Amino acid sequence: MSSNIKKMFSYIVILGLIAMLFGNSTIMAKDKTDIVTMTELIEKEENLTIESWSVYARERTLSIKDQHSFESEVNKLKADFPLFIWKHENNASGWKAIGTYTNAETKNKEIINLMSTRENNQMVTYIIYEVKGSHWDHEAKSFFTTTFEKRTDDIFREKPLIFSCIQGTISDTMDTVLTSEITRLLGVFKGKTIESMKEPNFISVSGQTSLFDQYLEKKHHLNLQLALRTEGLSGKTTFVVGTPIVTFEY
Structure with missing residues (x-):
């Protein structure tokens, strides 16, 4: 991951991380995954190039109460996913696989x-499933239309929260200001601004769109985040789009 992308994340991850960990999201049923909708819209724009993408599914559960039940869950997943390579880390604060x-x-x-x-004196388990790639193609789309739902059904006990993120570049030389470009991107996703943050070479917008059904209840039904960073005049412009919360590294 480039240093510019990491810097971009540092500006916008704070808004989403707390909500992601403690769960203030609402999910509605839908036929198409958000990542497919997002990529279809981006691919229609001639000056936008997808360089990487990621999807996170997350569930918080209280049903794993001790190390024995934790190991049982891990063993079940090992049986369901025999091609995965597993690592364990146990310490005084908890267990990780x-x-x-x-x-x-x-x-x-x-x-x-x-x-x-x-x-709060009880064991809490977070189950996170991540899929990521360096480019988007027919095989990636096929995975999300044929395989992804089965994966989440096998991994999670209930319907998980799902977060999608796309990173890429804008090919145009930035003759216009970032605010104009992010307004154009908002139009691509049929979004409206709820919150925004701006610096000389960086801008991020948290917004709302009817395209995505999952949203943050305590953030005015926020379900779209956009960010742009430019390296200056004639420099590369990088974009990140996420729904409803951009990705984070754990």
Whole structure:
């Protein structure tokens, strides 16, 4: 991940991280995953190039109460996903297991992360499933239309919260100001601004769009985030679009 992208994340992750960890989202049923909708819209724009994408599914559960039940859950996942490589980390604060799998043909990576820790005198477990790739193509789209739902059904006990993120570049030389460009991107996603933050070479917008059904109840039904960073005159402009919360590194 480039230093510019990491800097971009540092500006906009604070808004979403707390909500992501403690769950203030509402989910409604839909036929198409957000990542497919997002990529279809971006691919219609000639000057936008997708360089990487990621999807996170997350569930918080209280049903894993001790190390024995944690290991039982891990063993179940190992049986369901035999191609994944697993690592364990246990300490005084809790237990952690991570399974990873990289597709040899597409190079897309899948990660299953179980983390149990004590909160308010009870064990809480976060189950996170991540899929990410360096480019978007027919195989990536096919995964989300044919395989992704089965993956989440096998991993999670209930319907998880799902967060999608796309990173890329804008090919145009930035003759216009960032505010004009982000207004154009808002139009692509049929969004309206709820909150925004602006610096000389950076701008981010948290907004609302009818395209996505999952939203943050305590943030005015926020379900879209956009960010742009430019390296200056004639420099590269990087974009990030996420719904409803941009990705974070754990």
